[in-house]
Amino acid sequence: MREAGGWWRRKSTPAKVETYTRWSFHFFALIYVASVGLPVFGQVTGQLAVWLVLLVCAHAVVCAVTASLALDWTRGRREQPVRMLWVLGAVTLVISVAVIGIAERGPDDDGLDRAAVSVFVGVLTFAAGIGALGVRRRRRVLALVGGFAAGAALGGFPLGYGVPESLVTGIVVLVAAGFLAFTSVFSVWLLNAVYELDTARETRARLAVAEERLRFGRDLHDVMGRNLAVIALKSELAVQLARRGRGEAVDQMTEVQRIAHETQREVRDVVRGYREADLGTELTGAQGVLTAAGITCVVTGEPNGLPAEVQSALGWVVREATTNVLRHGDAKLCVVALRSEGERVVLTVENDGASRSPGTGGSGLAGLRERLAAVAGTLETGPVREGVFRLVAEVPVVATEGGS
Incomplete structure (x- = not known):
């Protein structure tokens, strides 16, 4: 369990959103089987029920594979899965025809008719919703949903429906497939937005x-x-x-x-x-930058009265620690505390993104140790508890005319 939790914490925020989105669509496949396939056993008995459920399971697998490939295409890792979309369409057509055939040639049973209609509508609905992941333009998404809805309306006639019932079937597929397609398109948009925001944050730091x-x-x-x-x-x-x-x-x-x-x-x-870095300015800047990045930053203590060389050294500590929180961690909270302990001043920077925080051998931290050594200061870093990373800098305060 601890390793699984560490695997999740090591992921960046965009990677977490992508993982959540990807597995949500896989979970949709399970919901598809549970909501459309399993109820067949309560409506039909014997081999017909098994065949209908197997058809739903096969279609769910094709939908899950299509969703995975479409998400890879969305992130630019592969070309548009055109072939897989055609496979999804072909499998959907074959299963729809097979369901109609089972309903026509099977025994005259109301339970079989209800099961066939449920599978028929479910197959078309999920095919349209998952297929929307593989296209980008709004018109193509609308055409995809409209086409499956029209197919559902036409398929109502072989199932023994009249014109009103067939239109109702088409409208049901239109509404359900439209909602699922909207969910798919919105999920892709949200995933891309998260990656773009992360890229913008890195660009802002470089700028x-x-x-x-x-x-x-x-x-x-x-x-x-x-x-x-x-x-x-x-x-x-x-x-x-x-x-x-x-x-x-x-x-x-x-x-x-x-x-x-x-x-x-x-x-x-x-x-x-x-x-030289002014400590007060660096504390204010760190709070502003972290807050803008969506990290709650709490700053306590005032640098008033500290010698210029001490403020400069600790200012660089704040600057480097802030950079590490943004670059290496996935923190939600960062606490910066400045306090005096006798003849020493202690600066503590603590964040809850320890899974990706740097170790003790980084070049940035090595440079900080050199700066602190110039003013007889020390630097300690490392995790203090599960998920929490702490940096502590201590510098002796030499009495000056402006304070101690």
Whole structure:
């Protein structure tokens, strides 16, 4: 049981929805047999009942196979199962004709007539509903349902029905098959929507990283581009002055040296601003990103009064932990707690998506340990109970003028 539960938890949300959808259609096949096939035994006795039930079971198997192949096609894993759809249509036609033949050539029994009509209507209804999985356009779905309904109406005449009864049979198949077809189409739409939302979430994360890289590139370009242009101009001027033997060349090269040192300082400031993370901003951002991803995020504690280097180190912990929750887990709840314990500050990030959370050897966590080691901090990660993953970072707080 534990392994089965772990198999389910290891799946991503889209994969869970796909598994649920796939097995729902397989379950429909069982419902089909239970609702259409098994009641035959209470209406007909002997070999006729066995044959009718076997026909229903065979048709249910064909429907289940068609549904599986159609879902694979929907997810782009195979080509459209055109041949299987034709097989489904052919099997449905053969079984319908066989049921009509049994009703005509069998004994004159009201129970047999009721059983034959029930199987006839059930076969056409489920064939139309499952067949709708293999087509995409609305017109084709409507044509499929309408065609089976028309076939049901025409098939009422060999069963001994008059015009009103045959029309009622066609309408019953039209309503039932239309509902099942709508369920099939809606299930496929929902499955595709879940996969598209998951792709959009990953794209949003990549865009956030790309935007940050662009921001860093723009800042670096602004600093380096302007100063390098000035250095180039002053160097060219110094060369011209030196060729003429004028002493102002030294002044120009001195200015070049000063600008070069200034550029180095500005680049360090840009890189430092890029590397440092504000803890308050990261906590707010983590809560917003996780909430947008459908994960309930609870944040407790305030970073006020913590030294800048401590906030920077813990900010990176929050950033990396948030990324891991989104990328590796399938969490529903994430709790981020910041608290002080004597001369140390403790940051805890706990989520209930442990089945896909990273281990202790990931490059991201290794980088966090290096950052925390620079401020004498420690990092501990791992599952704490069934389905729960916890990350704990501890950093000593050095007394500063702004607080401790």
